[in-house]
Amino acid sequence: MTGVTGGGAAALAIMLATATGLVLGASQPAQAQDLCSRYTIVRGDTLSQVARIAGVEGGFQVLFNANTDILRSPNLVEIGQVITIPCADGSLPGAAVAAPAVAPPPPVTATRPLRVITASGYAPFTDKDLPGGGMFTQLVLRAFALGNPDQEVNFFFVNDWNAQLDNLLPSGAVDMAFPWFKPDCDRVEILSPPNAYRCTDFNHSDPFYDALVGYYTLAGSPYDGATDHADLLGARICRPDAWFTFDMEAEGLTEPQVTMVRVTQLECWRQLDAGDVDIVTYDALPAEDDARTLGMAERVVSLDALTATATLHVFVAKSNAEANAALPALNAGLEQLRLTGEWFSIVRAGIQAAIEN
Structure with missing residues (x-):
């Protein structure tokens, strides 16, 4: 618990030098914490400490982003967990495309261009004035290109967030909207109607960002x-x-x-x-x-x-058949982004630009 600017320019990168971290288990010998390597968590470690010692640009947030496949929470690391420390150029060590065990089915291409929207004012994720429309916009459009290069997408900004879920998606005026936070839809009974609506009326892509x-x-x-x-x-x-x-x-x-x-x-x-x-x-x-x-x-x-x-997703109305049919290709493209390390490179660049600006 420190001031928001405790890490200087890194303050915008979400408590880079202040993550508390809870470590579980018995003590083990410390290891070197170097860029472009794997590191095994020992007693007393926090993500911010590992990021600082290893010299990770963007600090705690960037290190967390590189390990969302194994870390359940930004404040919880466990002794014995092996985390990935990014390379100096922002790539991930050993990133490569894994050959699928079974060839995926051919992607479904909609009979018309898909209308995909976001809004400005949510830097560094989405904003018309950011490079590529923001890092989330870059991830979505790149996932489309990888998942189904034959699918034509018409992308544009609609700067009325409430209208996206209230009117535009349900009416079919647009097919997909992002980035939207998804509740735990397995516990929809505990949600108020405005939040339950995100589960009952919409389907969701796989999570693009934690x-x-x-x-x-x-x-x-x-x-x-x-x-x-x-x-x-x-x-x-x-x-x-x-x-x-x-x-x-x-x-x-x-x-x-x-x-x-x-x-x-x-x-x-x-x-x-x-x-x-x-x-x-x-x-x-x-x-x-x-x-x-x-x-x-x-x-x-x-x-x-x-x-x-909280996870950010692309939302589609359950009533929109063509948009729902296109979701598997979008998810397949997202998986390729993660396997190759391109996801991490895009996110790291977006956060670093936010820190510098």
């Missing part, structure tokens, strides 16, 4: 030092009005146990600064960028123990 969801308060506040979501009961919590709340519902952070405030992202921070809310919480990349934009970063602490992950 985003970190952060919780923040002012240094010295009564909640500075919180280590469990239960520590926030009674707090005034600001989750921006365009953001999901299913993760908070799962932790019991709902009315009347807490006071929920739903305003814009920047207004959340202004209300925290004015003492009108106690906690700000949403996706850590834009959250920490917003805090820095408002000049609050030095006075804000991240509640690292509460940091969680």
